[in-house]
Amino acid sequence: MVLRLLDGSEAIVEAAILAGARFYAGYPMSPATELVEYMAAKLPASGGVCINAATEIEGVNMAMGAAAAGFRAASGSCGQGLSLMQEAIAEAALNETPLVIFNMARNQQDYFQATRGGGWGDYRTITLAPKDLYEAVEHVQLAFHLADLYRVPVIFMGDNLLARTQMAVDIRKFDFGPLPPKDWQLDGTSGGTGASRQIWTFGGGKTNTPGPGPSRHWEQIAAKFDMIATREARHEQGFVDDAETVVVAFGSGGKFVEFVVNQLRAEGRKIGFFRPVTLWPFPGEALERATDACSRVLVFELNAGQMIDDVRLNVGHRRKVRPIGGVSFDESGLNIGPLMDARVIRQRILSALEGEVK
Amino acid sequence: MSIVQTTRPPAVPSTKVANFKPTLLQTEEHHLCPGCGEPVAIRLVLEVILELGLAQNNVCVIGHGCYGSFVMTLDVDCTLCLHGRAPAVSTGVKRMRPDVAVWTLQGDGDMTSEGLAEILHATARGENITCIMLNNGVFGDTGGQMTASSVIGQRTKNTLEGRDAAYHGYPIVICDMVASMQGSAYVARGSVHNAAAIAQTKRLIRKGFQRQLEKKGLSLVEILTMCPTGWFVPAAGGADYMMESLGKTYPLGEIKDVAAAA
Ligand SMILES: Cc1ncc(C[n+]2csc(CCOP(=O)(O)OP(=O)(O)O)c2C)c(N)n1
Ligand code: SF4
Ligand SMILES: [Mg+2]
Numbered sequence: 162m163v164l165r166l167l168d169g170s171e172a173i174v175e176a177a178i179l180a181g182a183r184f185y186a187g188y189p190m191s192p193a194t195e196l197v198e199y200m201a202a203k204l205p206a207s208g209g210v211c212i213n214a215a216t217e218i219e220g221v222n223m224a225m226g227a228a229a230a231g232f233r234a235a236s237g238s239c240g241q242g243l244s245l246m247q248e249a250i251a252e253a254a255l256n257e258t259p260l261v262i263f264n265m266a267r268n269q270q271d272y273f274q275a276t277r278g279g280g281w282g283d284y285r286t287i288t289l290a291p292k293d294l295y296e297a298v299e300h301v302q303l304a305f306h307l308a309d310l311y312r313v314p315v316i317f318m319g320d321n322l323l324a325r326t327q328m329a330v331d332i333r334k335f336d337f338g339p340l341p342p343k344d345w346q347l348d349g350t351s352g353g354t355g356a357s358r359q360i361w362t363f364g365g366g367k368t369n370t371p372g373p374g375p376s377r378h379w380e381q382i383a384a385k386f387d388m389i390a391t392r393e394a395r396h397e398q399g400f401v402d403d404a405e406t407v408v409v410a411f412g413s414g415g416k417f418v419e420f421v422v423n424q425l426r427a428e429g430r431k432i433g434f435f436r437p438v439t440l441w442p443f444p445g446e447a448l449e450r451a452t453d454a455c456s457r458v459l460v461f462e463l464n465a466g467q468m469i470d471d472v473r474l475n476v477g478h479r480r481k482v483r484p485i486g487g488v489s490f491d492e493s494g495l496n497i498g499p500l501m502d503a504r505v506i507r508q509r510i511l512s513a514l515e516g517e518v519k
Numbered sequence: 520m521s522i523v524q525t526t527r528p529p530a531v532p533s534t535k536v537a538n539f540k541p542t543l544l545q546t547e548e549h550h551l552c553p554g555c556g557e558p559v560a561i562r563l564v565l566e567v568i569l570e571l572g573l574a575q576n577n578v579c580v581i582g583h584g585c586y587g588s589f590v591m592t593l594d595v596d597c598t599l600c601l602h603g604r605a606p607a608v609s610t611g612v613k614r615m616r617p618d619v620a621v622w623t624l625q626g627d628g629d630m631t632s633e634g635l636a637e638i639l640h641a642t643a644r645g646e647n648i649t650c651i652m653l654n655n656g657v658f659g660d661t662g663g664q665m666t667a668s669s670v671i672g673q674r675t676k677n678t679l680e681g682r683d684a685a686y687h688g689y690p691i692v693i694c695d696m697v698a699s700m701q702g703s704a705y706v707a708r709g710s711v712h713n714a715a716a717i718a719q720t721k722r723l724i725r726k727g728f729q730r731q732l733e734k735k736g737l738s739l740v741e742i743l744t745m746c747p748t749g750w751f752v753p754a755a756g757g758a759d760y761m762m763e764s765l766g767k768t769y770p771l772g773e774i775k776d777v778a779a780a781a
Contacts, residue, residue, distance in 0.1 A: 184615060210614045214607075215640040222604040222637070226580070228613025229598055234611065252601055347612060349619035352595035353543055353574035360598035365591050368545035 164329040169294050170195035173263070173319065174203055175332045176301035177235060183209040184227035184234035184416075190242045191495050192324040193265035197237070217245040220415065221262070223251060228258045231346030233305050237263030243274060250314050251280020255382060256362040257345075257369070259308035261301075262316045265324045267495055270488070271469035275316050276441045282362075283383040287311075287393060288440040290318040292416040294328045296438075299335050306337040311389055312345075318440065321497050322413045328506070331403050376501060389442060396444035397436045400426055401451040402486035404433030409448070409472050410461040411437050414486070418461050421507045432439060432510070445475035451478045459513050462486040463500055485509040541565040542575060547678065550588055554754030556744030556761075557586045557653050559711040561624070563721045563742075564651055568595070568620070571728055577620040578612050580605040582629035585659045585746075589624070594689045603634025606641035609648045617647070620731060627654040627668035631691045635667070638697065638739075645702030645736040649727045652693065652739065655746035656765050663749030667691040670768040674751070690768060697730075697739045698775040704736035706775040710743035712758035726776065735777050743769060 174196060177185075185204055187197035200211040210227075214220030220236045227234035236246065243264050253260040264271060275288040287307055291297040297319060300309070304315040331470025351357040355369050365371070372378060399419060401407055410418040415436035422434040435451045437444050452458050458481045460469045466484050473479040489500030499505060524634050540547035543565040549558050568577055579595050581587055583602040590599040600608040605623035613621040630638050630652045638650060658664045665675040665682060668690050672681040682690075698706040706726050709720025720742055727738035728733075743765050745757030752760045 172738065184611060186611070212614070212644075215636055218604070219607045219637055219640060222601060222607035223611040223614075225600070226608035226613075227615045228611070229608070230578070230615040231610045232615045234615075249604075256598070347578045347596040347598060348580045349576050349596050351575070352577055353569070353592060355545065357594045358596045359590060362599070367591050367594075368548075369594075376654070448757060457671075473535055 162331045162333070164331055166327055166329050166451050168195060168263070169297070169319070169323045169326050169328065171199045171330060172294055172328070172330050173297055173301055174199035176298045177305070178203060178209070179334055180205045180302040180305040180331060181233045182235055182305060183232045184224060185209070185236065186212040186223040187237050188214045188217050188220055188242060190238050190240065192267060192321040193239045193263065194241065196263055196265060197323060198310055207484070217242040218249070221246040221249040224260055225253055225258050228260050229347050231343045233309070235261040235263060239264055239266050241344060243271065244279060247279035250286060251278060251282050251284050252362055253314040254284035255282045255379065256360050257312040258314070258360065259312050260314040261304045261308050262314060263319065264316055265314065265319045265321070267321055268490060269463040270321070270413065270467070272317065272440060272462065272464060275318055276443070276471070283379055284384040285386040285389070285441050286314050287389065287442070288316040288318050290412040290438065290440050291323065292329050292412060292419070294326070297323055297332055298332055302335045303337060306340070307316060307393065311385060311496070313389070318412065320413050321495070322501070336445050359466065365450040380467060393439060394447065394457050395438035395441040396447045397438055398434065398447070398451050400433035401435060401455070403431055404455050405431040406457040406459060406514060407433045407452050407455045408459045408461060409433050409435045409468070411440060413454065414461055414463060417501060417503055417506055421503050421510060424495070424507065425510065437468070443471045445471070445477070448472065448475045449477060452481070456481060457513070458482045459485045459510060461506060461509070463489050463497065483513060485513055542569050543553065545592050545594045549592065551585055552748045554745055554747040554756070554757045555585070556711045556746070556757070559717060560720070560742040560744050561586060561655055562587055563717065564724055565593070565624070567721060567724045571725070571732070572717055573620045573728070576618070577622065578616070578719065580609045580612065580621065582622045582623065582625040582634065583660065584626035584629050584653070586624055586626060586653055587660070603629055604637055605629070606637040606648065606650060607648070610641055610644070610646050613646060613648050620649070620728060622649040622651060623729070625650065625652050626659070627652060627656060628658040628666040631649050631667040631693050635691070637692065639700070642697050642700045642702045642737045647734050647736065649731045649738045649740070651724070652741045653744045654741050654765065654769065655744050655749060657746055657749040659746045659749040663746070663751065668693070670738040670764055673764055675749070692769070694739060694741050694774050697737070702736050703739065703775060704777045705738035707768055707773045708741045708743070708771050710761070710766070710771050712743065712745065712761055719771070723773065730778065733778070741769070
């Protein structure tokens, strides 16, 4: 194990390169800016290319091209930058291009954008939301693996805290098992053979090698996402077996909640925590089991209430569910605000336990 | 030297242009309109690719327009990407596979309306790709509406009285824009309105690909193509109409060649 003190963004970039990423195209936007800086500094030395895209639209389409050519490729941004990429993210899902999108989110207001998406078609995006940099090093590599395994776009959802906090981390390689060969990649070699390759959202295929056509193709894509939903939901939980109250939170917020719940347990409170590690697929069945016996489910998220929809869909009695998070920025509007604080979270939980809903 | 025997009929009937299928097409069938210029232009590109020995070393990135249906018949590795984004997607392919010839197949709507940013920034970066733009001055695929390249006076479905500069603005002359940028290596405009123009256009396309192989920068070959359906003229009248309308704003010939300058 080699521990090095690294910026979150730098560690994420190193993990991506370790995963075999060879192409990145990005456009600065806080707090995703450092990703493109570190990529520009580090990718060329690993035989890769980092391009300063003219727009997020251009960047994500370049990454699609690099991925279509058979290489591990990514783009990244946050907020409105991610909004601009929605058309391409949907396209990658429908034309089956493995692509990784880093969303170094400012806060947690991107939950709907990540899990519902703003693109066209019956598609979903696997979204990994690590709680800290240790997990992030694994998730970055997992994102590229899942993208290749299922030929889908995968969103890595970080935040300001993750991107801009220094931590001593070990960038070690994770092995997630074998992958299918990229026999679909556009390497240019099959022209004139009568069996040339095609990547196309409509699944039409070619004269000699007809595809299923749009209707059947999109049915197959939807079925693939149903299959992913049954296989790839991940979560972490603690003390739920005898908990009267379960607190649900994701990403950095999940780590803060875990800390507070540990404190409250030590003080004798019957409380547990549940953290969706994948925002999509949402670990609904696990949440249902974890909250089956409890009488209260508190949802902590730094937004006006987005994940709480998925929590309500999966908790048996939806009246048990109550929000304890909220919109929370600093005055710049770019950074996490005062709510992401263990004392504040503790206070909100205790108030809820005492029945005073704030 | 062989002497052509003219006293009896040939053993093999002569090949007509109309029944010649390029090697790099999986079928000669297409579903474009009678009198459409696009299949002719696409055939020229495929012949050039074959003649340059690039059949098994090229990737085509196709935009959205009537030419898009060739994604099902081109016998080259290809993808049909999002509207306007072909130069960006090509950039990703080319940067990862610098020794593969990468080309875009776009229309005037795809390149100069939806995708202006992508073509200009790809040029600015000097990407070694060849962009083919089929210019018919309309969104043919959606039924003949005005694009950024429709010429002044041109009647389209949403400029029924003709494109009026005061109201609709002026056409974008993409070749001039791209030629003015340092990253472009070769810029030329051809046409498929008659046999001579077709032969000349093939030479332009060949030079475009050659500059890519020489890694000189971006090459753009614009090809004026008939769209009788989108222009609301009879199929046979497309060529004349084109040279009287688009041909006046878009003169044919080479606009830039870094090889010639060097
Ligand atoms: C984002 C987006 N907007 C609009 C369309 C609809 N559309 C499909 S083809 C086309 C016209 C393309 O025009 P052009 O590139 O000039 O090709 P032509 O059909 O004239 O050959 C349009 C507007 C689309 N496919 N995607
Ligand atoms: S609408 Fe125009 S461009 Fe499209 S196929 Fe018909 S003639 Fe060709
Ligand atoms: Mg057109």
